[in-house]
Amino acid sequence: MASDEMLSALGVGGASAAAHALSLPAEDYGNDPRLEVMWAMKAYNHAEVYFNLISSVDPKFLKLTKLDDDIYKSFRETYKDLNIKTLHPDDLKSDSSKETWRVFCNQFEGLVEDFNYGTLLRLDCERDYTEENTIFSTRVQFFAVEIARNREGFNNTVFMAKNPAS
Template identity: 70%
Template sequence: MAAAGGGLGALGASEAVAAAQALSLPAEAYGNDKLSSANAKPNIEMIWAMKAYQHAEVYFNLISSVDPKFLKLTKVDDQIYAEFRKSFGDLKIDVLDPEELKSEPAKAKWRPFCMQFDGVVEDFNYGTLLRLDCSKDYTEENTIFVTRIQFFAIETARNREGYNNAVYSRAMDTQSAAAETGGSA
């Protein structure tokens, strides 16, 4: 995954500080940010998207380089996993159906699950990118925007239940093949 068109790196020091301060607030603090002139400050939605993209990039690199079954995403992974499987025991997590996350009935079921982590998981309600098919990389077609606690719940389950092993195995195979040919992965 490569950085998109300048992104946060294109910001000056004062703009980067303003962006960092803006990102310290929860998503509910913002409506749609409309740019009012050509000289307007960077769009808050763009900054949120860049932060979500960077989180996704770091996470994908992590599951590509460390066996996912050993990953601990939060201090309360055991609690998140137990509550997730209690509430969503039959949810298919290898390839997610967006309706299971975004439909009105799904939102009604997810809301109480998410809210129990308010004050337990930092930034539990921040927006994060999640892969729909866990065997694939983050692409426009394979990505959905969810809350951070939904990400932690699903990815912790994917790691513990072995679904993210395909990403790790593919990365290790690529490294082995590169080592055998004297190249780099």
């Protein structure tokens, strides 16, 4: 069932309750599988909207946040040599990378809305979101990598595939 069909099945009251539930602190919940499904649906919807956006608009013109310049500058100062075209899971998930990312992300707490919110990130920027090509990241990690991909021309492949005359 498509995620919009699942939301429709909830009805107005259910969708409103789901939105409220997703805004509460994580520690208020155990491992509630229904909540995990709601988070997954929201992350998937965000990924789908973003991919459609970079498929439709030349990515070099996109502004993802009001802090794009600051995020990009800090990202490239911290990750000078990170291969953003094709990420490896260890780039985000190894013990040493987690510590570096934690410091990077925390500088945007209070500045980027939902800075540590769970988001889906493509490993290979030339491919769509698939199970094999997707990793779970924080919102600031997503912004940092995707702002860099947009500015450095790596997302241009997606745009050109949908707009060959551009």
